[in-house]
Amino acid sequence: MPIDPVQLTADLVRCPSVTPEEGGALVLLEGLLRGAGFECHRIDRNGVPNLFARWGARGAAKTFGFNGHTDVVPVGDEAAWTHPPFGAEISDGFLWGRGATDMKSGVAAFTAAAIDFVTETPPDGAVILTITGDEEGAGRDGTLALLDWMEANGEAMSHCLVGEPTCPERMGEMMKIGRRGSITLYLEAQGVQGHAAYPHRAKNPLHALVSLLGQMTAQPLDAGTAHFDASTLQIVTIDCGNPATNVIPAKARATVNIRFNDLHSGASLSDWAKGLIAGVETETGVTFTLRADISGESFLTPPGMLVDLVADAVEAETGLRPELSTSGGTSDARFVKNHCPVVEFGLVGQTMHSVDERVAVDQIGPLKAIYTRVLQAYFA
Structure with missing residues (x-):
């Protein structure tokens, strides 16, 4: 049965994973991924929790990677929230809670897409997920720790997609091809x-x-x-x-x-x-x-195969050709770019880090569909 990314988002939001607490989020994901045949390793460094998961052979000629984080910023004044910050309640078309937008919905969508893809249409290659608990913190023991471990153990991604929120107002309107x-x-x-x-x-x-x-x-x-x-x-x-x-x-x-x-x-x-x-x-x-x-440092992934592949998938699902942007703050793509070409695409990020953070429920399924299209096109 296909994995419901909305339910998985809710399950992740209920994990109180305020940096650097794991909160049960990576344990949940590791269980799902192991059950789908992914080889999983917890790469914890200096008290920071991280998860590496690979389906397929190490060193495969084509290896597509996803990167994201399950840690979240503090909730602030809990009394100011309309719904409990770790309740994952669905109301008025939104799933409410800290991390709903940034970025447990993105992690849920690419995890669901990856599991269903390798289960239903096993590719000639490998799929890697690198998920950290230290993106909202200093970042020195998160994705960097994963990449250091990968280098030491002969693991590599050919290309990578980071699932951070990238769209200012409408789903599909922007993707990141670099960062300042x-x-x-x-x-x-x-x-x-x-x-x-x-x-x-x-x-x-x-x-x-x-x-x-x-x-x-x-x-x-x-x-x-x-x-x-x-x-x-x-x-x-x-x-x-x-x-x-x-x-x-x-x-x-x-x-x-x-x-x-x-x-x-x-x-x-x-x-x-x-x-x-x-x-x-x-x-x-x-x-x-x-x-x-x-x-x-600033970086740019020039328009080409990876950029076009993601943009095509976004346009096919949303009807919008995403703007190629380098705006906004930093993300863990700044580390991944030293390992392989990387771009970012995710949901609308208007409420991230705010009181009453929430994600539109009707965007989570299409995000999984976009990531699935990316995998299908990459391994076609």
């Missing part, structure tokens, strides 16, 4: 504390920091490229911890996040920041320390 990179700059300015009435006896780190931030935001980083929007820089916090109005503080800190396109790299943006810092240090006498955290 992300770098966070942690800045600390070290000055000399003093009396606010005698500034000549002090060095105000806030003035230097404000000057630096002004230079960083004075001009756009770029105007965008063929497949990417313009890079963006946002100051996300400024702090000096000074409660007094008559004291010039000794230190001031700021954090800046940059989402960058393929004109830049994490290293080039770090060097750019260092150049600006050197000028402000010379001008003010205040010294800076910089720590850069690169959570992902």
Whole structure:
């Protein structure tokens, strides 16, 4: 009997898998996959739960992979929810609960599609599912751990589809063929504390920091490229911890996040920041320390076989030819792209991470159908 992706979504939502808790979600999926003949391995690293599952022979010439996550963000104020966040209640045409959109519906759809496909029409090749419990967290022990284990054990995907929500408003309108990179700059300015009435006896780190931030935001980083929007820089916090109005503080800190396109790299943006810092240090006498955290580089999967195959499947089921986009935040595709070509397609993501997160029930079945079409076309 075919697997009902709506029921599987509900079963997964009932698992309270707030990062890094497994919550029973991967146990549920492993049981289903083993029962369908998939070889399964739990790849847990540093307390983070992950699941690898393969149907077919290791090292098959054609191996299609799906990637997704079962961990979810915290529910916030539970009293503000219309329905219990882990109740998976169906009401008004929606399945309600944390992770319903991001992305237990996507995991349910590709798991159901993969199991039914290999059961009904066993392909000449292999199907791999990599499912992590650390996408919403730091990400260092999730999909990265799976990929490290695969490399060490001779496992490989030829191509991969990540089931993250990709559609802004209508099912089928957008797929991701790349992502912008992300770098966070942690800045600390070290000055000399003093009396606010005698500034000549002090060095105000806030003035230097404000000057630096002004230079960083004075001009756009770029105007965008063929497949990417313009890079963006946002100051996300400024702090000096000074409660007094008559004291010039000794230190001031700021954090800046940059989402960058393929004109830049994490290293080039770090060097750019260092150049600006050197000028402000010379001008003010205040010294800076910089720590850069690169959570992902920009990447692009150029239009071609994989992109066309997924776009064709989406259009066949929805009647919409998806826009090829690189917008939005980061995803685990930033790790998969170092392993094999990867694209992303999933449901409408309007309510992800919000109170009353929910997924339209009538979208889950078509999503499974799209993933099934992808598998059928790939192994045809």
